[in-house]
Amino acid sequence: MQFNLRSFFFLKNSLLAAIVLSIFCVNIPVSHSWKVLDLEQEIWKVKSPNLPSLKNYEAAYLHNAESTLASALILHLNKRRVEVYNGQQLIATFPVAVGKRGWETPQGQFNVIQKIKNPAWEHPWNGKIVPPGPKNPLGQRWIGFWTDGKNFVSFHGTPGEHLIGQAVSHGCVRMKNKDVEKLFELVSIGTSVTVKK
Numbered sequence: 593m594q595f596n597l598r599s600f601f602f603l604k605n606s607l608l609a610a611i612v613l614s615i616f617c618v619n620i621p622v623s624h625s626w627k628v629l630d631l632e633q634e635i636w637k638v639k640s641p642n643l644p645s646l647k648n649y650e651a652a653y654l655h656n657a658e659s660t661l662a663s664a665l666i667l668h669l670n671k672r673r674v675e676v677y678n679g680q681q682l683i684a685t686f687p688v689a690v691g692k693r694g695w696e697t698p699q700g701q702f703n704v705i706q707k708i709k710n711p712a713w714e715h716p717w718n719g720k721i722v723p724p725g726p727k728n729p730l731g732q733r734w735i736g737f738w739t740d741g742k743n744f745v746s747f748h749g750t751p752g753e754h755l756i757g758q759a760v761s762h763g764c765v766r767m768k769n770k771d772v773e774k775l776f777e778l779v780s781i782g783t784s785v786t787v788k789k
Contacts, residue, residue, distance in 0.1 A: 664784040665704075665775075667765060669697060672757045674747070674765065676778055686775065689750070689766040692759045698738050698745060702785040706736030706746065707776060716762075726751060731769045733776040737785040747772055 662684075664677045669690050676684035691697040710724035711734040722728050731749015738745035749769040750756075756768055767775065 661780060662775075662778040662783055664786065665779065667697070667785065667787045668789075669699070669787065670789050672759075674767075674775070676775065684774065684778065686767055686771040687756050688747070689756050689758050689760050691761050691763040695762040697761070697763050697765060697787060699787045699789070702737045702787065704735055704737050704779050704781055704783040704785060705739065706734065706744070707779070707781065708734040708736075709776070711748070731767075731772060733769075733772040735772070735776060735779060747775060749773075 661678065662676045663679055666675045666677065667673075667688070667690075668675070672688055672690060674686050674688050675682055676686075710732055711728070711730045712724055713722040713728050713730045714720070715722070724732075729750065731751065734746050734748045736744050736746040743763075745763045745765070747765045747767055749772045750766040752766075753768045756766065760766070
């Protein structure tokens with residue numbers, strides 16, 4: 593009786609081992625089925641898919657930006673670029689236009705204090721209101737980070753995207769509309785903003 597029980601377990605375990613081995617070796621050539629080293633080499637020969645090449649500079653830093661919130665923005669006035677960081681990792685960078693002579697973008701350490709989709713614009717000298725739309729000088733997004741209580745400075749879109757890269761604004765940071773829309777999704781109220789030469 594004891595012999596038969598041992599035989600039963602031996603046969604059961606042998607059968608299970610044979611089934612596992614046959615499943616494991618289904619797609620491996622017969623000449624390699626019993627060679628562990630060759631099996632490991634076959635596994636390492638699996639090729640990863642080809643990734644599409646990056647077409648432009650901005651895309652190089654947008655690999656995972658959409659799913660990551662920014663902890664800090666660094667605006668380089670001389671480079672005319674804003675860098676977006678999550679901790680120490682650079683996750684995006686965008687070209688910008690900055691304040692012209694006499695209307696320089698303020699330098700220092702600030703925080704995002706406003707986020708507005710499709711903002712209206714009030715003309716500073718005549719008070720005329722320009723509603724949201726393609727002719728609005730603020731574009732499609734407004735991300736305010738400085739105020740003296742009366743005036744504000746922000747990152748915002750522009751209908752004049754050909755001026756990006758220049759010092760042409762009255763202090764604000766102009767961006768391409770597609771770029772400021774991406775930035776709008778990455779920042780939150782309180783995100784750090786550093787402006788430096």
